[in-house]
Amino acid sequence: MxxxxxxxxxxxxxxxxxxxxxxxxxxxxxxxxxxxxxxxxxxxxxESASVVVLPFTADGEVVVIEEWRQAVKRVNRGLPAGGVEGEDVDLEATAVRELEEETGYTTDSVEHLTTVEPANGISDAVFHYFVARDCEPAGEQSLDFNESIRVETTTLDALREGIRDGDVRDGRTAMGVLYYDAFA
Structure with a gap:
């Protein structure tokens, strides 16, 4: 046995x-x-755990960011995400905070989608995915000193096609979009 x-x-x-x-x-x-x-x-x-947000506007558009990624020397299109900080105990509140800080959008509605260990053979990283609904632009971004981010909206179909075609290469984004597509 x-x-x-x-x-x-x-x-x-x-x-x-x-x-x-x-x-x-x-x-x-x-x-x-x-x-x-x-x-x-x-x-x-x-590294600390992270939240990743799949944010939908009231009309069904997805709020995405374009951010310079120095390790790969290019701009990547992706979902807003950020680290869970020491004082964070409520992951939903952390997701709302990161959404607003990176995009300037707010929401009153987030729900947990899934939690994954993206590279557990070489890292202890944990990503907590959330879906945010009825997101609205509410003000300015509050970026960290080392973030260069542009905010746009797109469709879920366009994100899915970008993943398929290799235009959306961010692993966190691919995981979130495809998981949502398959199971939500």
């Missing part, structure tokens, strides 16, 4: 330290013991 708990697959952490710190994420280094007794190092990217 097999152990369905996964205990037979678990690694034992012998030691851990932060190998590198920078704004936005850390690199963790751990000394681990594998199930067969082998001891080895394991490094991973550690």
């Amino acid at each position: 097999t152990d369905d708990s996964g205990a037979d697959l678990a690694w034992e952490t012998l030691y851990g330290e932060t190998a590198y710190m920078c704004p936005g994420f850390d690199i963790q280094r751990e000394q681990v013991r594998l199930p067969d007794g082998t001891e080895t190092d394991f490094d991973y990217l550690s």
Whole structure:
């Protein structure tokens, strides 16, 4: 009989330290013991959880952002998203805050869509997805010092086609749009 708990697959952490710190994420280094007794190092990217918002206006348009992404040296079209901060306990409120900060749009209605670990082989990142309804422009963006964001609206069909055609390459956006399409 097999152990369905996964205990037979678990690694034992012998030691851990932060190998590198920078704004936005850390690199963790751990000394681990594998199930067969082998001891080895394991490094991973550690960052706070994030919220990702799929925001719809009252007329069914999707509010999207275009943001410069230095790592890939291009502008990416995507959904508003942001980190869960230390004082955040209500993820719905965090989603509303991030929507307003990045887009200037507000909403009174958000609902949880799904939660995923996008790259759990190399990162402890967790994305909490929310759908926002009846979003309205309410004012100015409140961007972080290192954000360059333009706000637009589009259709869900156009986003889906952009994902299919390779024009929308942001993984958070692809996951949110396609999950919504498949299950909401």
